[in-house]
Amino acid sequence: xxxxxxxxxxxxxxxxxxxxxxxxxxxxxxxxxxxxxxxxxxxxxxxxxxxxxxxxxxxxxxxxxxxxxxxxxxxxxxxxxxxxxxxxxxxxxxxxxxxxxxxxxxxxxxxxxxxxxxxxxxxxxxxxxxxxxxxxxxxxxxxxxxxxxxxxxxxxxxxxxxxxxxxxxxxxxxxxxxxxxxxxxxxxxxxxxxxxxxxxxxxxxxxxxxxxxxxxxxxxxxxxxxxxxxxxxxxxxxxxxxxxxxxxxxxxxxxxxxxxxxxxxxxxxxxxxxxxxxxxxxxxxxxxxxxxxxxxxxxxxxxxxxxxxxxxxxxxxxxxxxxxx
Ligand SMILES: NC(=O)c1ccc[n+]([C@@H]2O[C@H](COP(=O)([O-])OP(=O)(O)OC[C@H]3O[C@@H](n4cnc5c(N)ncnc54)[C@H](OP(=O)(O)O)[C@@H]3O)[C@@H](O)[C@H]2O)c1
Numbered sequence: 001x002x003x004x005x006x007x008x009x010x011x012x013x014x015x016x017x018x019x020x021x022x023x024x025x026x027x028x029x030x031x032x033x034x035x036x037x038x039x040x041x042x043x044x045x046x047x048x049x050x051x052x053x054x055x056x057x058x059x060x061x062x063x064x065x066x067x068x069x070x071x072x073x074x075x076x077x078x079x080x081x082x083x084x085x086x087x088x089x090x091x092x093x094x095x096x097x098x099x100x101x102x103x104x105x106x107x108x109x110x111x112x113x114x115x116x117x118x119x120x121x122x123x124x125x126x127x128x129x130x131x132x133x134x135x136x137x138x139x140x141x142x143x144x145x146x147x148x149x150x151x152x153x154x155x156x157x158x159x160x161x162x163x164x165x166x167x168x169x170x171x172x173x174x175x176x177x178x179x180x181x182x183x184x185x186x187x188x189x190x191x192x193x194x195x196x197x198x199x200x201x202x203x204x205x206x207x208x209x210x211x212x213x214x215x216x217x218x219x220x221x222x223x224x225x226x227x228x229x230x231x232x233x234x235x236x237x238x239x240x241x242x243x244x245x246x247x248x249x250x251x252x253x254x255x256x257x258x259x260x261x262x263x264x265x266x267x268x269x270x271x272x273x274x275x276x277x278x279x280x281x282x283x284x285x286x287x288x289x290x291x292x293x294x295x296x297x298x299x300x301x302x303x304x305x306x307x308x309x310x311x312x313x314x315x316x317x318x319x320x321x322x323x324x325x
Pocket of ligand 1: 043044045153154155156157160177178180218236237238239261262303306309
């Protein structure tokens with residue numbers, strides 16, 4: 001059986017449970033791709049899973065976190081025609097399976113796309129889960145159309161930074177919400193208006209939006225109701241935020257609320273590639289760390305602080321992480 005070097009945990013707990021592990025790689029299925037990982041993204045789900053918050057959904061320990069990987073194809077299954085060994089790719093690994101914090105990952109081809117050529121492997125690793133969340137949320141759940149007045153709440157996080165840029169590319173009129181220190185940074189992502197949630201209550205005021213895309217879940221529908229036009233929709237990425245009671249409250253007020261969980265999609269990564277290749281959307285990296293237990297622990301501690309601006313990335317192969325091929 002093939003194994004790979006990884007960083008993961010054998011029991012739930014604080015960052016001290018993170019350790020180096022030698023983990024078996026799944027046999028290469030006919031529709032799968034084996035990737036030599038050069039860089040892996042870090043997401044809040046990683047430390048939440050490690051802390052045991054999702055233990056109902058995680059069947060087995062040891063667990064290797066990580067849902068974003070960028071690297072080089074080493075091997076392909078017999079049915080794979082779109083990728084060849086040597087291709088530079090990136091992928092979203094399923095949330096409940098993880099596996100990104102490793103030297104190798106085996107991923108269904110339906111979750112893999114060629115890396116946007118101008119981006120480094122580290123930049124590509126900053127994309128999959130959060131860019132797909134923003135894209136699927138705005139396109140599929142908000143039904144975003146040109147000219148819609150759109151509020152992105154939590155605009156400086158991994159999801160928010162892509163939501164601002166993608167909403168602009170989709171022709172929306174974008175207001176972004178962040179804290180004072182990030183206002184200028186978010187403006188440079190393309191937001192037409194930026195509001196500071198530490199200085200004003202953004203759920204009140206004269207502005208009314210067609211779409212509110214909430215990446216934080218700090219306010220329920222009753223607080224957002226006044227900022228949402230009649231018939232408008234609040235899209236949350238906190239599934240609990242759109243519980244049946246909240247949906248009833250929204251419907252009673254003539255508004256809609258929905259929540260969703262991102263799904264891996266090669267097709268959507270390919271659609272995003274056009275924007276990344278043209279440079280009209282950029283992944284912004286806050287910090288990189290080595291793929292070691294100490295590096296992963298530092299990254300997860302920072303992620304858990306809630307203050308990350310853009311994305312955190314773990315580097316598995318320092319020599320190639322800044323390269324574009
Ligand atoms: N449903 C799904 O499929 C899905 C997918 C991806 C992520 N998620 C979840 O969505 C959440 C966001 O993910 P992420 O990757 O964007 O997280 P993140 O990168 O860790 O978000 C950090 C950002 O959140 C901002 N922030 C923190 N508190 C805020 C507040 N009260 N109001 C406005 N902004 C605030 C911070 O800006 P300031 O420092 O300026 O406050 C910081 O820049 C996480 O809980 C994650 O688990 C769900």
